Amino acid sequence: MSRNRTYSFIVLIAILVAAAGGLWLYRSLHAHAGGQAGGKAAGSGADAASSTAGPQGGGGARGPGPGGAGGTVTVAVDTARLADVPVYLTALGTVAANYTVTVTSRVDGQLQQVFFTEGQRVKKGQLLAQIDPRAYQATLAQYQGALAQNQAQLNGARLTLERYRRLYEKDSLAKQDLDTQTATVGQYEGAVQSDWAQIASARLNVDYTRIVSPIDGYVGLRLTDPGNMVHASDTTGIVTVTQTDPIAVTFSVPQANIDVLVPRVRQGQALPAEALDQLSGAALATGSLKYISNEIDTSTGTIKLKALFANPNEKLFPNQSVNVKLRTDVLHDAVVVPSAAVQLGSDGSFVYVVGADDKVVRRAVTVGPTLGDRSAISAGVKNGERVVTRGIDHLRDGSKVQVEKAATANAASGAQADSASAGKAATDSTGGTSGTSGGLR
DSSP: OHHHHHHHHHHHHHHHHHHHHHHHHHHHHHHHHHHHHHHHHHHHHHHHHHHHHTTTTOOOOOOOOTTSGGGOEEEEEEEOEEEEEEEEEEEEEEEEEEEEEEEOOSSOEEEEEEOOOTTOEEOTTOEEEEEOOHHHHHHHHHHHHHHHHHHHHHHHHHHHHHHHHHHHHTTOSOHHHHHHHHHHHHHHHHHHHHHHHHHHHHHHHHHHTEEEOSSSEEEOOOOSOTTSEEOTTOSSOSEEEEEEEEEEEEEEEEGGGHHHHHHHHHTTOOOEEEEEOTTTOOEEEEEEEEEEEEEEETTTTEEEEEEEEOOTTOOOOTTOEEEEEEEEEEEEEEEEEEGGGOEEETTEEEEEEEOTTSBEEEEEOEEEEEETTEEEEEESOOTTOEEEEEOGGGOOTTOBEEEHHHHHHHHHHHHHHHHHHHOHHHHHHTOOOOOOOTTBO
16 A cells, blocks of 8 residues: 555656646747747837938927927917906805794683684784683673763762852852862762773773784694683693794804994895705795894804895795895906816916917916806906916916817808808808806906
8 A cells, every 4th residue: 555655646746747847848938939029029110210210310200299289288268357246145044934923812711712724824903713701791891880870970079069169159158068079079080080991991801802813924723722711821822823924034144244244234225135945056035134133142153144035925934944145245347257267276276368479377366256157356367368268287387379269260261161162051050159148248
């Protein structure tokens, strides 16, 4: 058994040595063939280079740089213009009802009936509920009876006083009796006045048994059902009425804006405001800023504002979250350029201005508010100057440029010349329209 194991081991070693030798021979032959092929390819490349260089022995001609021959970069440009640019403040706002009233009873009694449907729109003065008025009507009748009694006593006292005065003038009555009767008349006059006051109070209580809406708006859910006793001291109330047209939106802005907002609000200026949907950005309602808080929130460094919006279509709902855009000013005749022309570098914002020699100058600018796809430039660009809007990545200060507009015009001229023989259809195919944003000059 040991001899067989030794023999098998020797055979395995021999097979491994033969395999290693065959692999080495294969790699050697393959490397030799590749070297010969590379030498031939190098020789062919050298011959091609010699024939290209020509008798002078110089290098081949270099191709043009990025953007065109001679290092010219093809770019798109637009012209700086004048426009009236509004200045806006944006903030997150919360819709709130302009008025919210909890309707409560002003007298004690049993709630007999309600005359509204939950969620119904009601008018100011509309009857909402009725409290049992019988106890208050009885009190009113009692005071009216007391008034009649006291009025009768007052009339009798006045007649007696007139007789006493005539008797006193004839020295037939003592002065004391006359004074006593005069005081009696005054007493009854006071009683009559008290009766009238009690009657007015009783009538008012009877009126209070009819609960009416204090404002125009929508009623909420009923808070007390008919049959329950209600009291003037109750805080729960019978129903809540909210006014949603007009409707308010409260929002906060940083305290740095106080210098702009406070003088305008104190002078009664109505700063235009717009409520926008948070998801789509669509305008929901337009209104104006009405109120500003009298203090700054020290925890946030903001001041709270309140704007009122007309809401006839009920697009705004209490406690809804919206974006508020408040216009605080308008920059008249401001220089505007396409926002695509404004670039941000390590040293701030800049644009490339194309000069009369078709060379660009990198110029630092101060950027103001935006107007659509254009940005106001408060410093750095003048009206009428051309700025680069596309192809900026290949530019450096002083780069030579070729404007796409000029190239397109040349192409259009050539197409129009060809169309003279081809017919009117070819002419139409080269036509186009262009427009500018509103407000630009």
